[in-house]
Amino acid sequence: MSHEGPLNRQINRWGFWSVVIFAMTTVISLFLPLDVGDGYAASHADRVIWLEENRDVFIAGWVNQIISMFSLSAAFAAAAWVAGGNNVLSGVLGAFFVAMATMAFVIPKFIAVWTIPMLASAAATGAAGSDMANSLLPLLNVSIPFSLYTSFDYLGFWLYAVFALLIAGPLYSETLTSKIASVSLGVFGVVYHLCLLMLLSGAMEPIDVGTYFIGSSLLLFFHLLAMAFVFKRAGFGQPD
Numbered sequence: 001m002s003h004e005g006p007l008n009r010q011i012n013r014w015g016f017w018s019v020v021i022f023a024m025t026t027v028i029s030l031f032l033p034l035d036v037g038d039g040y041a042a043s044h045a046d047r048v049i050w051l052e053e054n055r056d057v058f059i060a061g062w063v064n065q066i067i068s069m070f071s072l073s074a075a076f077a078a079a080a081w082v083a084g085g086n087n088v089l090s091g092v093l094g095a096f097f098v099a100m101a102t103m104a105f106v107i108p109k110f111i112a113v114w115t116i117p118m119l120a121s122a123a124a125t126g127a128a129g130s131d132m133a134n135s136l137l138p139l140l141n142v143s144i145p146f147s148l149y150t151s152f153d154y155l156g157f158w159l160y161a162v163f164a165l166l167i168a169g170p171l172y173s174e175t176l177t178s179k180i181a182s183v184s185l186g187v188f189g190v191v192y193h194l195c196l197l198m199l200l201s202g203a204m205e206p207i208d209v210g211t212y213f214i215g216s217s218l219l220l221f222f223h224l225l226a227m228a229f230v231f232k233r234a235g236f237g238q239p240d
Contacts, residue, residue: 008081012235015078018071019228025068032061034112039143040207048137051120062112069109069156072220073102076163079181079227082234083167094167101159108142108152116140145209154209157217158196164189177233181226188219 035058036042036050051058076098084091119140122133141147145154168186172179195212198204204212 009235011078011081012231014235015075015081016228016231016235018074018078019224019231021071022068022075022224025064025071028064029061029068032057032064034058034061034065035143039141040210042143044134044138047141048120048123051117052124055117055120059113059117062109066106066109066113069102069105072224073098073105075224075227076160078231079171079185079223080163080167082227082230083170085170086173087170090166090170094163097159097163097166101156101163104152104156104159108140108149111140111149112142116142145206145213154213157192157213160220161189161192161196164192175230175233177226177229181223181230184219184222184226188216188223191216191219 033054036047039047042050077095080091080094080098082091083094116137119133119137121127122130123137139147140149142149144150164185168182168189171185172182192213195204195216198212199209
């Protein structure tokens with residue numbers, strides 16, 4: 001059974017435009033650095049200098065990331081609505097995990113915009129609180145996969161992966177775009193959990209975490225591209 005009526009069209013249109021905004025912010029992110037070059041190996045002193053010299057572009061980059069994250073979550077929430085037409089419980093649980101993921105993501109990204117630039121300024125100038133700033137900045141390193149900061153990010157992606165497993169099946173239907181959206185999302189959910197098992201079992205080195213986990217997340221682009229057509233058909237009455 002599928003949803004019908006004005007609310008269904010509105011949500012699908014919302015999902016479509018969320019995918020469009022996510023695509024735009026993804027392109028913009030290619031031009032806005034989020035950390036010092038070779039962030040994994042960069043020294044604390046080099047990071048402080050870079051953050052102080054590139055304060056504006058760093059903040060702009062992470063504001064763009066916040067917009068990107070909200071648009072991605074909005075697209076996923078709309079996908080959960082679509083899945084709910086076939087399985088209400090899966091749709092509701094999927095939306096719940098998207099909401100939880102959004103909270104996990106917004107915490108570190110707000111820290112990047114609000115806290116990190118002020119910590120870097122205090123550390124660079126030796127102002128009041130500089131000792132605390134020098135202690136906190138390594139914990140909030142945006143590149144090292146075992147920092148407190150990145151732990152929130154990977155938590156968010158894990159919650160997305162749970163969402164993926166919940167709604168991949170109900171998304172599958174007779175149209176090609178629905179099948180692509182369903183399969184790509186389901187594969188992401190499985191692959192991400194396999195990567196998590198590798199990490200927890202010690203089979204993955206910390207330096208490889210970004211390659212494996214972010215690499216698996218690229219599957220979401222196939223899902224979003226397919227869902228854009230699903231949303232367009234239901235929201236604007238366009239065929240696949």
